[in-house]
Amino acid sequence: MKYVAVVCGVLTMVMVMALQPACSKDNSPPKLRDGDIIFHQSTSSQSTAIKLATGSKYTHMGIIYLRNGNAFVYEAIKTVQLTPLDRWIARGVGKHVVVKRLRDADTRLTPKALAKLKKAGRAFKGKPYDIYFGWSDKRIYCSELVWKMYNRALGIEIGPLKRLKDFDLSHKAVAKKMKERYGSRVPSEEQVISPGDMFDSPLLKTVYAN
Numbered sequence: 001m002k003y004v005a006v007v008c009g010v011l012t013m014v015m016v017m018a019l020q021p022a023c024s025k026d027n028s029p030p031k032l033r034d035g036d037i038i039f040h041q042s043t044s045s046q047s048t049a050i051k052l053a054t055g056s057k058y059t060h061m062g063i064i065y066l067r068n069g070n071a072f073v074y075e076a077i078k079t080v081q082l083t084p085l086d087r088w089i090a091r092g093v094g095k096h097v098v099v100k101r102l103r104d105a106d107t108r109l110t111p112k113a114l115a116k117l118k119k120a121g122r123a124f125k126g127k128p129y130d131i132y133f134g135w136s137d138k139r140i141y142c143s144e145l146v147w148k149m150y151n152r153a154l155g156i157e158i159g160p161l162k163r164l165k166d167f168d169l170s171h172k173a174v175a176k177k178m179k180e181r182y183g184s185r186v187p188s189e190e191q192v193i194s195p196g197d198m199f200d201s202p203l204l205k206t207v208y209a210n
Contacts, residue, residue, distance in 0.1 A: 032064050032066065032071055032099065032208075033064065033066070033101065033105065033109070034064060034065060034066050034109070034114050034117075034118075035063060035064065035101070035102070035105065035109050035114055035117055036063070036064040036099050036100065036101050036207065037061060037062075037063055037064070037099070037100045037101070037146060037158075037198070037204065038061060038062055038063075038064055038073055038088070038097055038098070038099050038100075039058040039060070039061045039097065039098045039099075039100070039195060039199055040058065040059075040060055040061075040088075040089070040091075040092030040093070040096060040097045040098075041057050041058060041059050041060070041092055041093040041094075041096065042059045042060035042091070042092065042093075043091065043092070043093055044059075044060070046059075046131075046177055047059040047060070048173050049171075049173050049174045049176075049177040049178075050194070050195070052168065052171045052173055052174050053167040053168050053169060053171070053174045053194075054167055054168075054194045054195070054196040054197070055168065055196060056194070056195065056196025056197075056199060056200075058098065058195045058196055058199050059195055060075075060092070060142050060195060061075075061142050061143055061146055061195045061198065061199075062074055062075030062076075062083070062088065062142060062145075062146065063075075063117075063121070063145075063146055063149065064085070064099070065082060065118070070084070070085075071084075071085035072084055072085060073085055073088040074121055074145075075088070075142055075145070076124070076127075076129050076130075076140045076141055076142045076144070076145040077129060077142070078128070078129055079126050079127060079128055079129065080121075080124045080125050080126060080127045080129075080140055080145060081125070081126070095210075096210060097208070097209075097210060098199070098206060098208065098209045099206070099207050099208040099209070100199070100204040100205060100206050100207065101204065101205055101207045102156075102203060102204060102205075103202075103203060103204065103205045108154065113153065113154060116153040116154070117149055117150065117153040117154065119153070120148070120149045120152045120153040121145070121149045123137075124137070124140050124145055124148075124149075127139060127140050128140075129141060130144070131181060132181055132182070132187075133164070133190065133192055134187075134190060135190060135191040135192070142195065143159075143193045143194055143195045143197075143198055144193055146158070146198065147159060147161075147193045147198060156203065158198050158201045158203050158204065159193055159194070159197035159198035159199075159200070159201045160193075160197055161191050161192070161193055162191075162192055162193070162194070162197065163188065163189050163190065163191060163192065164186070164187060164188050164189070164190045164192050165188035165189065166192075167192075167194070169186075
């Protein structure tokens with residue numbers, strides 16, 4: 001059992017080392033940090049509809065947590081949970097990921113701020129995934145989780161909140177998914193945050209993309 005644990009730890013560390021940008025001026029790229037935000041294109045059944053409606057290839061996201069040298073992604077999937085980083089990457093299309101970080105993370109994400117961020121995240125632990133993209137805390141979807149954590153812990157808004165009607169709902173694949181979820185009563189005024197709008201936020205900088 002000890003051998004298996006060591007092997008698992010080594011594999012995760014290799015993955016963390018792989019997720020380091022190679023463009024630093026001093027050739028010592030920044031490592032993944034607690035609070036980094038990771039994006040990929042999900043292979044879920046709703047991913048195509050999200051991509052078409054939002055105009056972004058990135059349809060799923062989460063927050064990096066580091067624990068004893070191991071990297072995890074805190075995400076809303078079936079429930080809000082921690083997922084090992086390598087398993088999270090393997091779920092995405094082509095294992096392609098982008099990692100972003102607050103531009104002022106060096107001063108903003110102090111140990112105290114990170115503790116507040118994780119405390120905000122604990123309030124959602126175990127909550128079911130929200131297939132209806134509602135804004136209440138009863139159920140949570142991926143970008144809602146990350147947005148609310150940063151907003152409630154640090155008072156910042158990563159990406160603009162929109163209404164469901166603000167997205168392109170005209171494509172057949174989107175219309176089909178909307179009908180499956182809502183029937184004839186689409187909540188067009190529901191407040192929504194999309195992975196694409198968070199990805200494009202000027203508050204973030206890209207620290208890795210493979």
